Amino acid sequence: MSTLSSENLILLNNVCKDFDTPKGKITVLQHINLTVNKGEKVCIVGPSGCGKTTILNMIAGFLQPSSGEVSINGKKVVKPGPDRTVVFQKDSVFPWLTVRKNLEYGPKVRGLPRSEWESKIDFYLEKVKLTEFADRYPKELSGGMRKRVDIARAYINSPEILLMDEPFGPLDVMTKEVMQKDLLDLTREENKSIIFITHDIEEAVFLGDRVIVMTARPAKIHSDIKIPFPKDRDPSLKMEPEFQRLRKQIDGIFKGVEQE
């Protein structure tokens, strides 16, 4: 059972989720209890189709649990809100807008006065190393650069919580490594909470303060493993024996749940 403290930001309390399908009702999630604290990065791994995205969608407010409750800052989640932003695997940049206009889109749609966000555009363009590309269109950018636009767009909205669904899945290994480091640096500076879904256990250990391993469907939480590294992490950490030990431990648990 999750315990409540003033640090608790996201709370899933005995959450179950069923879907009605043409073949009948399927139970996807069973009695999920999960607490995420302010500023914590929690990575979720689990067999394909076990319900990881469903958890994210419930925290985002796109879906409601069949029973149990999802709450944020002690308030039940009933719909999406500006405190949460979702970053999907596929980038969601608008191809007809330049990089700068993509970043401006969110604050403009929300009707925020220009004075509140104008300086943030240049700040985040620099953070994601796209200042020189501000007036280019997405088709002129690489996949990694488009993903950076996506992440900057998420940050412009200043959400307290980032919900990331395999955001670096389609990127090559080198780009992925740079993106992981950039994400850690950005989130450390702003103390954001992240729930990060990935199939890549090395990525989960590198980014997470905790790694959650789900069972196959109907999914439960199998393990909740604390990652004891400092928040300021360098990719060279991946070569350290303690990192390798944790990666192997989680890999073993993951293979075990896949075979259950």
Ligand SMILES: Nc1ncnc2c1ncn2[C@@H]1O[C@H](COP(=O)(O)OP(=O)(O)OP(=O)(O)O)[C@@H](O)[C@H]1O
């Ligand atoms: N709206 C829906 N209606 C019916 N079934 C659904 C719906 N959304 C998800 N499902 C089913 O729920 C299960 C869990 O889906 P979900 O996308 O959450 O899994 P996942 O762990 O994120 O998968 P993957 O790792 O392959 O991305 C799947 O069997 C999926 O087909």
